[in-house]
Structure formats: structure tokens, C-alpha cells
Amino acid sequence: MESTIEGEDENYVKVYITDNLDSEHELTIDKNSGDIPYHQCDAYADDANRRTSEENEYNNQARRYAKYYVFAQRGYDTVEHIENPAYVDAVRRAIADLSPAEFKRYFGALYRQLRSHHDDTERPRELPSGVRKPDAVVYEPEIYLGLEAVGEDVAERAQALATAHGFDLEESAEVQPVSELSDETLSRWKAFGDDLAAIVTREDLTTNLTITGVSGLHIGYPNRLGKHEVDEADSPFTHQADARLSLLPYAPESFDEFPAYLDHHLRCQVRDCFLKMGVVPPEEFHVVGFGKFRDSRRYDHFEMYPEVHKRDGNHTPLLG
Template sequence: YQQLKSHHDDSYDPVIQPPADAQSEDLVLYRTNVYLGLDPLETAFEAEARDLADRYGLDLSEESPADVTLGSLSPDDLDSWTAYSDDLSTQAADAGVSLSDGLYIDGVSELHMAYLDHSGEEHVTTTLEPDREPDTRIELPPADPGTLEQFQHALHFNLACQIRDCYIRMGLEPPEQFQCLGFGTLEAAEQYENVDFYPEYHMPEDGDLFLGEKRGSSFFGSSSPLSKIKSLFS
């Protein structure tokens, strides 16, 4: 929030500065990677999670998985936790039980950026990251974030658009709560711009579809391009 505000309000100091070879401080995309953790003891699958942990030689009576740090684990312990997590997810899915109540934000990367140099070549600044793939990435241009409350809403909306992008790029219609227009991921936005097949899901216009509302939009539904993809598999 502070970084975005610094582009529009001189009373806010920037958190990071664009590199010297950046073409413009406005031609940047700020990024923060988000890493999720799972505490199965906070889910309806708690009893099964404890039983499974015993089989892997893991003691959940002393500390919950949320209190375990990767740096404190030996290679063997890390392998055990990884196998346990995979097995737990499989068993919960087979039982039709959602583990979403146990999800929490385990960590975020430092703020970094993608930028264009004077030749128009894209670069990404480096930052310290956990040794695993992020679960999602917050990726925003230096637009005015408004108030903190408005910015929080924008983050929620951006994540909804990212979920929409995942469905669309698989040729599937998103669930109704994710049938929204707006910026999700840069990679998807570039495809919407450059591939004629896709409508511009990232560029909403007045009267088109917004979060949770359908107003006769051609972006979703039986007349949308997505329905033509699905018909190939029916």
C-alpha cells in the first residue's frame, strides 16, 4: 500500500526504488509472493489428521503444524512432513472433507518488481524466497490504491480475478462467484490482449460483468467462447 501511495502522494516514502536502468518508474509491476500453510487441527479432519501423524511418527501433541518452521527440520523430518501433508490431502479429498478452514498465510516474500529497461526488455528484481513455489502472487501496477479499505477490497478482487484466469485458461467457465472482469495475472492479461479468441476479461467496460453479477454479458454463459471449448469435449 505504501509503495503504491508513494506514486501519488508525496507524504508516503517508497519502500523500494526502481533500478537505475528502468525506463520509467511508472512502467513497473510490483510483486509479492504469498505462501500458505495448513493446520489440520483447525479443520473438521482433526481426528484423522492426528491418527495419520502417529503413523508418520509426528507428534502433534507438542505443537501444531502451524508452529513448525522449515528451518528447524532435518532432511528426514522434512520428508516425513511432506509425505504426511500429501497423504492427508488425499485422504481428505477422498472423504469429501474440505481443509480450507485450516489454511493460513505462512509467509510472504519481500516486495519486488518487474520493470522495462530502456531497450524495452523486461527484468525482475530478486528477493529472498522460501524454497518452494508460491501459492499465489499479488501483482499490481502503480495505480492509486485509494484508501486502505479500498486497497484491501482491490486485493480481494484481484485474487478473485486470478481464480477466474485459472478456469478460463483451462477452457472452463468459472464458478459464478468468480465470473468477474478485471486484472488478475499479467500472464493471463497478455493472452487476453494478444489471442483473438479471448474476450478482454481484464478490461471491464460500463455495463459489463462485475463480481457476482450477470448483466447479459457475452463473457460467460452459453454464448461465450468458453462454451465452444466445452462443446469440443461433450
């Protein structure tokens, strides 16, 4: 797999990507917004309606990877933070650094809300009136880091974040393969190996990576049409969040186990960020479990993805 940046001007970066079907893509990415005003791939029809759902997904993988590649190579903030493995992992690590009192202050209400589905714990937020099945809700609070970057600091801080968390693509290194993958599945996921750097030794960032805020409890649920609807709660900031949890109504019985539970959940989210780019995740994130709600639907729909969100059932776990 080859991923190259062919040119850059004041506003745009031109990227060439070869996807997991060896189809070549030419993309132009707005380095300020992450928008893609131009995307050409001769292997697939120009009209999305004339492509199969699988071809559309390979197209989308190329777009996600191209935006991330520009982020990692140039440091431009081209990937929404909640979809960027570097930011999601930064949140995970910042949570691990919280004192017990700080963790309870930020996540105590979330824990009580989750436990309210299983015992007599008072529910901090009542469920929206449109919820018909309480056990079908997904809790999606947003988490904010203390690294709000503005102006000229965006590129520098974003690249520092990618490098410090081992997600830099400057050096070419083979991603550790997943031993449980079948030969057929490995052939689908081999393409990006030479471009993705394996996990490197972690170093502390000079940027202040602390948790500075957590939103209220956003609640997602299937509406009457069966579509995922989110009832938004208040958020402490107006800028974008750095991670967004996606938790089913369950939590361990002991609050002392909740930090490890959130750590595993965010590892699953980092895994999902890589998988939907068509990339085998670094070994640290070869985990099985529920990460992002929309990604679990993607894994159910497309055979190209391993069913890493399912812990049991009629499947063979491919990661972890």
C-alpha cells in the first residue's frame, strides 16, 4: 500500500491513496477544515448510487485514511477529534492520570446512570420521552482535554499529539499482524501495513493533557423509525470535544472497577478508528468489545470488517 502527499498550497493538500482492493484514489483535502472537495477513483462509479455498498465503504475508508494521513504527516487538524485515534487515546491516558476524587467528580454521575438500569440507584438524568426500551439506550457524554489549540498552534499541537501517542506516519514500519486473522481476512487488511507506524515508546507531551470538562449525559436511542436519535445534554464548551463515549446501559458493580472499564472502552474506540480506515490497529488495541455505536453497526453490515464488537455469539473473535 502506498500513501503519498503529492502537493500542498496555502489551503489544500493533494493525497494519493491505494485502498485494500488496490484501487487508486486521488484526493484534495482542505487542511483547515478537513473537507474533501475533490476525490477521484477510476475503479468505482462517480455516482454513489451506482456503487455497491461495499465499494462505497472502500471509498469512505480511503477518505478517512487520507484525512488521517495528512494529520499525521503534516499536523493539520483534518480529522474530527472524536474520530482521531490520537485524541481518543490522549483522553484515555488523561483519565488514567486522574485522582480518585477527580475521577468521581467527572464520571460519578455517568456511573450512577448506568447502574440505575440494574439496581435502585437514583438516575441523575431521566430518559427522554421517546425512549421505548430503556435497555436499548446508548450514553454518549463528551470529554474535553486541556489542549484547546487555536490559530497557528493547531498544526504544531496536532502533530505533537500524533507523535507522542505513537500514531506518527513519518517512519515506515510494519504493523504487527493479528495472529487470529484468517489468511483471507489478512489479505483484505494488508494494504496499509507499510504506511502505519507500530506503537512507539510513549513520552509525555509538553501540552497540558488533562481532563478539563465532561458534558452532560447525551442519550442515544432508536426512534419510531428505527433510526439512532440523540437527546443532547449541556456541554461546558463550544469547541469540539476530544472523545465521545458510547456506552450501553451497563457498568461493573464496584465503582473501583469503573476506571478500567472506561479504559477498555476507549481502547475499543481507538481500534474502531483504525479499522474503519481499513487499517489493522496497533497491537495495544487488539481488543474485543463495544467501542463506537455506529461502528458496531458497520461491522454487522460489512463482511470486510472483523466482528470485534461481539464478545460472544456465533463468531470467532479476530482481535484480542
